[in-house]
Amino acid sequence: MIQTTSLKQKAIQFFHILFPILVTQIALSAITFFDTNMSGKFGTADLAGVAIGTSLWIPIQTGLSGILMGITPIVSQLIGSKKEKDVAYQVTQGIWLSLIVSVIVLLIGSFALSPILNFMNLEPTVRDVAFRFLSAISFGIIPLFGYTVLRSCIDALGQTRVSMLITLIALPVNVGLNYLLIFGKFGFPRLGGVGAGVASAITYWVIFSVALLFIYRAEPFASLRIFRKFYFISLKSFKDLMKIGVPIGFSIFFETAVFSAVTLLMSRFDTVTIAAHQAAINFATTLYMIPLSICMSLTILVGFETGSGRQKDARQYAIMGIGxxxxxxxxxxxLLFFAGYHVAGLYSDEPDVISLIQHFLIYAIFFQISDAIATPTQGALRGYKDVNPAFIICFIAYWVIGLPTGYVLATYTDLGAYGYWIGLITGLAIGAALLLTRLVKVQRRYATQADAQAHH
Incomplete structure (x- = not known):
């Protein structure tokens, strides 16, 4: 990354970092899409089993990955303040932490998985697929969390095209392995939905190995001499990383888990309503990749400028991204307002399901407008390493306001299932307003500090 002087240069640098992140995020969500879609082609029980397995795994995976993403603002601020020699040490500590997190997840999973699935009262075949799918995917947890640290370091250096390349390698590997292992082609075992779990675990090992190769061999990573020297675990570094990472992880977890909670609460409605809700949420999640990618770009750019002490530039990037x-x-x-019917048609051929999806998509409009403000604002705050207030705001907005409001509207008014969406929209809108207020406050504080230093 380079220092920029004009808005035009900033826009070029911003898109140079944003575009590969967007492609990476879409490719990552495509992996989950293919797992679900290809399992569905094998059988209904396999589709349901993989869907249950995924909805248990995704909030845990994204929340814990968020903790490890704390390495991004740390590295981008080190690069901004010309302390490149400290990067190798921080990344190694990140890898140690990822290993410890992986072992804890595996230990808890081995004890808790059966009771959780038994509690969910599933059909025996669905429970069996979900259990075996999650057991298979667990073999890839160590490389997945390790890759999260390596990717955060790669992105923090502004080399987002490298992450894009690695993820684009992963997509055909995953789809190819799905084809071989779900359907048992070319003499491979016919595993059904469980094959998707095995395929994902192997894919995680592939992307981790490729990322290691880049970091060890290719510039500008090789000159940082990461993994050339052995560093023992440092509890102080863990504390620094966790101080930034844990609030990031929790705010991501609260956001993803609230959707899983709504899906579980929706189970009291009929099958058509659940299917339509799931389809609309799936499309809204795909659209969410845009603000999420802008959020990740802002963490890198705001962190770089803040580390360099250029507060005005950091503020300009924040305005550019959120705008x-x-x-x-x-x-x-x-698009959703005028082409909602066609979007709904992607998910079903049945007229009653299509019209219900279309109705849910109208609510998704308000949903993603709030997301577009809240998510990039969080990215800018992470660049300033201001993460605790955002985590508290997310918790209150989604779980104290959004979910209870949705529950009350869905249960005690004739809005039914739509009540949950109105609750989520309310929570997201309040969250967006509070996060923006916080960002303005943080920027003013940094500007005042910069002025004070300039006068000394």
Whole structure:
């Protein structure tokens, strides 16, 4: 990354970092899409089993990956303040932490998985697929969390195209292995939905190995001399990493888990309503990749400028990112409003399901406008290493306001299933307003500090 002086240079650098992140995020969500889709082609029980397994795994995976993503603002601020020689040490500590987190997940999973699935009262075949799918995927937990640390370091250096390349390698590997292992082609065992779990675990080992190769061999990583020297575990470094990472992880977890909670609460409605809700959420999640990618770009750029002490530039990037997300969300709102029927048709051929999905998609419009403000604002706050207030705001907005409001509206009014969506929209809108207020406050504080230093 380079220092920029004009808004045009900033826009070029911003898109140079944003575009590969967006492609990476879409490719990562495509992996989950293919797992579900290809399992569904094998059989209904396999589709249900993989869907249950995925909805248990995704909040845990994204939440814990969020903790390890704390390495991004640390490395980007080190690069901004010209302390490149400290990067190798921080990344090694990140890898140690990822290993400890992986072992804890595996230990808890081995004791808790059966009781959780038994509690869910599933059909025996569905429970069996979900259990074996999650057991298979667990073999890839260590490389997946290790890769999260390596990717955060790669992105923090502004080399987001490298992450994009690694993920684009992963997609055909995953789909190819799915084909071989789900359907038992070319003499491979016919594993059904469980094959998707095995395929994902192997894919995680592949991307971890490729990322290691890049970091060890390719520039600008090789000159940072990462993994050339052995560093013991440092509890102080863990503490620094956790101080930034844990609030990031929790705010991501609260956001993803609230959707899983709504899906579980929706189970009291009929099958058509659940299917339509799931389809609309799936499309909204795909659109969410846009503000999420802008959020990740802002963490890198705001962190780099803050580390360099250029507060005005950091503020300009924040305005640029949040403004772009808001404009794009209005464009996707028009798409959903005028082409909702065609979007719904991607998910079903049945007229009653299509009209219900279309109805849910109208709510998704308001949903993603709030997301477009809240998510990039969180990214900018992470760049300033200001993470605790955002985590508290997310918890209150989604779990104290959004979910209870949705429950009350769905249970005690004739809104039914739509009540949950209105609750989520309310929570997201309040969250967006509070996060923006916090960002303005943090920027003013940094500007005041910069002025004070300039006068000394």
């Amino acid at each position: 772009l997300a808001a404009i794009l969300s209005l464009a996707t709102a028009l």
